[in-house]
Amino acid sequence: VKDNVSGKSYLHGAAIAGGTTTNPNIVPVHTYKANRMGETAFILLSGLFGLSGFEVETGNTFFADPAAVSAHTNSIKVNNYYQSIHKRNSIDGKGMPIISTVHIGSKWNNAAWNGKQMLYGDGDGILFSSLAGAMDVAGHEMTHGVISKTANLTYQGESGAINESLADIFGALSEMHSNGLTSPSEWEMGEDIFTPNVPGDGGLRSMSNPKSKKLSAVYGLKDNAYPDHYEDRYLGELDKGGVHINSSINNKAAYLISEGGEHHGVKVTGITRSKTEKIYYRALTNYLVPSSGFKEMRAAAIQSARDLYPDRNGVPSNETKAVIAAYDAIGVS
Ligand SMILES: CCC(=O)Oc1c(C)cccc1C(=O)O
Numbered sequence: 001v002k003d004n005v006s007g008k009s010y011l012h013g014a015a016i017a018g019g020t021t022t023n024p025n026i027v028p029v030h031t032y033k034a035n036r037m038g039e040t041a042f043i044l045l046s047g048l049f050g051l052s053g054f055e056v057e058t059g060n061t062f063f064a065d066p067a068a069v070s071a072h073t074n075s076i077k078v079n080n081y082y083q084s085i086h087k088r089n090s091i092d093g094k095g096m097p098i099i100s101t102v103h104i105g106s107k108w109n110n111a112a113w114n115g116k117q118m119l120y121g122d123g124d125g126i127l128f129s130s131l132a133g134a135m136d137v138a139g140h141e142m143t144h145g146v147i148s149k150t151a152n153l154t155y156q157g158e159s160g161a162i163n164e165s166l167a168d169i170f171g172a173l174s175e176m177h178s179n180g181l182t183s184p185s186e187w188e189m190g191e192d193i194f195t196p197n198v199p200g201d202g203g204l205r206s207m208s209n210p211k212s213k214k215l216s217a218v219y220g221l222k223d224n225a226y227p228d229h230y231e232d233r234y235l236g237e238l239d240k241g242g243v244h245i246n247s248s249i250n251n252k253a254a255y256l257i258s259e260g261g262e263h264h265g266v267k268v269t270g271i272t273r274s275k276t277e278k279i280y281y282r283a284l285t286n287y288l289v290p291s292s293g294f295k296e297m298r299a300a301a302i303q304s305a306r307d308l309y310p311d312r313n314g315v316p317s318n319e320t321k322a323v324i325a326a327y328d329a330i331g332v333s
């Protein structure tokens, strides 16, 4: 494959994701495992900078790598979500390139933000299919990037659980936004790629009903369920002090604020997704700091609700009341 801008050539069999972006802030860069010699061909996909893309130098068959196309497409959708809903220009707010690399490792059942870019494994086909295939996973990973540029919540213990929860919250909400208002709001994480051979078992985590998911054997807690109340939080040192375990407690609060419900005897009147996302984005970008835990998350969410939906004559708005009730419901006072 020849880059007709730099003139550099690349390995045979490099795959090129189809399509260019409509958003000049996205110049997605995808690194692929070429299908020969295992080396990596580095491909810069054209954005709107007049790059006319690539021509295939030799008679290679032009084919798109589904994982690369998904990673590319999903990163555009998530960036469009941040752009249109939160007026945020890319991950850093300054239009930084959005980089995804696919086919990481061998049958890797993981996705990650490595401090600079998103990484996707292919999954083992049992626990996960290609992790690039889920928009909420892309939203989750990109939000780790956004968090690193804003509150930069320390990735362990309570602050790590809030980090993980905000990644789930914006992962889920960006997917729901992209799917459009007509689609049912589903508060599962990774349902499109989780256990591909087991239909209808939802995602690897549930925000609406965390306890419906058993903690995976990975954490050595396979008989336990994900917690939905602060009193049931995990206090061991597995999973960096339970960052993917205790995130479910805050996820439940976000779900209750948006959709409403009764939990541990506390009734919450939902205020819809569009107000919930504004409250959490303001909390993330205005109030949370690296050490923030559950108590600080509650205070930041209440303050953000008050900022956006002010008290009237000293009476808190319905939005603020929903936030207070939701954190009461999950036992964070
Ligand atoms: C929903 C996205 C997610 O949880 O990605 C991870 C997976 C699948 C394994 C290990 C870590 C992560 C992560 O990004 O925290």
Ligand SMILES: [Zn+2]
Residues within 6 Å of the ligand: 140, 144, 164, 167
């Ligand atoms: Zn994560």
